[in-house]
Amino acid sequence: MTLKKERSISEISIIPEPVKIIPEDGEFILTNKTVILTDAQLKKNAEFLKKILTQATGFNLPIKEIPPRDKDSNVIILKVNDNNKKLKPEGYSLHISPTEINISAITPAGVFYGIQTLLQILPPEIESSNATNLVWAILCVKIEDYPRFPWRGFMLDESRHFFGKDVVKKLLDQMARLKFNKFHWHLTDDQGWRIEIKKYPLLTEIGSKRKGTITPQNRLDGIPVSGFYSQNDLKEIIDYAAERFITIIPEIDVPGHTTAFIASYPELSCTGGPFEVSTHFGIHREVLCIGKEKTFQVVQDIFDEIIEIFPSEIIHTGGDETPTRRWKRCPDCQTRLNKEGLEKLGDLQVYFTNRIADYLSSQGCRLMGWNEILNEKLSKNAVCQYWFGQILEVIDHIRNGRDVIMSEMTAVYLNYPYKITPLIKTYQYDPIPNDLEEKYHQYILGIEACLWAEFVKDRKRLEWQVFPRLIAVAETGWTPKKKKNFNSFEKRLDSYLKRLEISGINYGQ
Numbered sequence: 372m373t374l375k376k377e378r379s380i381s382e383i384s385i386i387p388e389p390v391k392i393i394p395e396d397g398e399f400i401l402t403n404k405t406v407i408l409t410d411a412q413l414k415k416n417a418e419f420l421k422k423i424l425t426q427a428t429g430f431n432l433p434i435k436e437i438p439p440r441d442k443d444s445n446v447i448i449l450k451v452n453d454n455n456k457k458l459k460p461e462g463y464s465l466h467i468s469p470t471e472i473n474i475s476a477i478t479p480a481g482v483f484y485g486i487q488t489l490l491q492i493l494p495p496e497i498e499s500s501n502a503t504n505l506v507w508a509i510l511c512v513k514i515e516d517y518p519r520f521p522w523r524g525f526m527l528d529e530s531r532h533f534f535g536k537d538v539v540k541k542l543l544d545q546m547a548r549l550k551f552n553k554f555h556w557h558l559t560d561d562q563g564w565r566i567e568i569k570k571y572p573l574l575t576e577i578g579s580k581r582k583g584t585i586t587p588q589n590r591l592d593g594i595p596v597s598g599f600y601s602q603n604d605l606k607e608i609i610d611y612a613a614e615r616f617i618t619i620i621p622e623i624d625v626p627g628h629t630t631a632f633i634a635s636y637p638e639l640s641c642t643g644g645p646f647e648v649s650t651h652f653g654i655h656r657e658v659l660c661i662g663k664e665k666t667f668q669v670v671q672d673i674f675d676e677i678i679e680i681f682p683s684e685i686i687h688t689g690g691d692e693t694p695t696r697r698w699k700r701c702p703d704c705q706t707r708l709n710k711e712g713l714e715k716l717g718d719l720q721v722y723f724t725n726r727i728a729d730y731l732s733s734q735g736c737r738l739m740g741w742n743e744i745l746n747e748k749l750s751k752n753a754v755c756q757y758w759f760g761q762i763l764e765v766i767d768h769i770r771n772g773r774d775v776i777m778s779e780m781t782a783v784y785l786n787y788p789y790k791i792t793p794l795i796k797t798y799q800y801d802p803i804p805n806d807l808e809e810k811y812h813q814y815i816l817g818i819e820a821c822l823w824a825e826f827v828k829d830r831k832r833l834e835w836q837v838f839p840r841l842i843a844v845a846e847t848g849w850t851p852k853k854k855k856n857f858n859s860f861e862k863r864l865d866s867y868l869k870r871l872e873i874s875g876i877n878y879g880q
């Protein structure tokens with residue numbers, strides 16, 4: 372080496388904390404002679420790794436298939452090994468020795484998570500687009516790892532404010548680094564409809580625009596808010612997420628939180644309107660009419676397009692905060708109530724949810740909704756997302772075999788001020804309720820952090836709310852409970868925050 376290069380500092384500081392880490396002597400030096408060796412089925416993983424390494428180091432690392440093996444060079448080997456009984460779904464083993472880096476797993480997803488760990492063992496400058504003056508020394512180590520929960524999610528509300536593709540992709544990048552696998556996308560609400568539906572163009576022509584937002588002083592700010600994703604945009608983001616082994620769960624919130632929906636199609640309400648896309652927040656009394664057959668036709672048509680666009684088996688249909696006031700005075704809703712032999716107004720919601728759940732399952736999909744959908748009569752197959760209210764009631768449903776995702780609002784709603792929900796509170800929240808017997812733990816599919824965007828208007832503020840609390844949620848979703856430790860997390864967080872800075876991402880506290 373003729374040019375004097377700065378030596379990078381590698382350390383084993385990984386979030387989420389892996390199941391097992393055994394440090395070894397020596398180091399692997401990443402150079403422009405390093406070769407990535409891979410199975411044909413891991414081509415996308417290899418390209419993902421290559422892109423990041425090339426961008427930071429300036430080395431153009433070749434990707435070759437195994438075999439043949441180039442004995443002279445130092446190599447990074449990516450391999451699916453489905454005979455290895457020790458490896459678990461989404462798990463991986465990573466072995467860094469002075470001559471080679473070996474990542475193996477039983478699925479491509481597992482290999483992907485091994486790559487994320489490797490990236491965190493590399494110095495933070497690996498997240499830079501230009502750090503060509505470094506010697507890339509990587510400490511030797513052996514890691515065996517797998518997740519605690521199959522569902523590790525993050526929800527973004529883009530109805531209240533619209534952030535757009537680039538912001539979403541940056542979030543997906545971080546989710547990938549932190550081994551999240553579900554991106555729940557809240558695309559419709561009272562204040563805006565953000566997804567193109569070809570059969571009902573007014574949803575975006577009218578529903579994606581509002582004239583302003585009510586300030587805390589109760590005045591209209593007069594700043595218009597608009598924006599939506601075309602179906603082509605969605606496909607682009609779905610592919611981007613899929614390359615990172617993240618499934619996108621779309622949410623169309625029905626039958627409440629539908630002011631933007633019925634502003635576009637007022638005939639689907641009980642009163643017929645007219646309505647405006649809402650400029651204020653909170654629970655809105657205008658909801659879909661459950662009496663009219665047309666409501667079901669339109670909602671099913673919308674879900675037909677959603678299913679066509681999104682590969683996810685699970686489709687989120689909201690179902691939160693739905694007042695019954697309009698149903699009470701609506702002749703169509705009253706007829707429905709009598710005809711179906713429903714006892715009370717509130718039963719109209721479970722009737723609605725079950726009809727949509729049946730429709731979705733006829734299309735090979737599964738309904739997910741907020742915990743307000745819970746009801747003894749609710750379709751057994753529906754997944755419940757717990758956010759608020761009586762946990763004991765939810766525990767009863769879990770004991771009856773209901774699958775649940777945990778998003779307890781005071782712990783993992785990332786829009787809350789840090790004063791109310793400090794990092795340690797988010798970190799210490801455990802998605803498995805204390806009172807739940809072990810044999811039912813399998814019904815808790817995982818944890819999901821949520822960002823509601825009523826008061827989050829731009830990217831900087833969004834990232835400030837999300838980080839570092841999302842990093843804490845990542846550890847809860849992945850790391851075994853007994854290995855979690857806040858002091859250790861805080862130390863590792865320092866290193867992770869450096870990575871965020873290099874990636875140009877804002878963070879709070």
Ligand SMILES: [Zn+2]
Nearest residue numbers: 641660701704
């Ligand atoms: Zn009605």
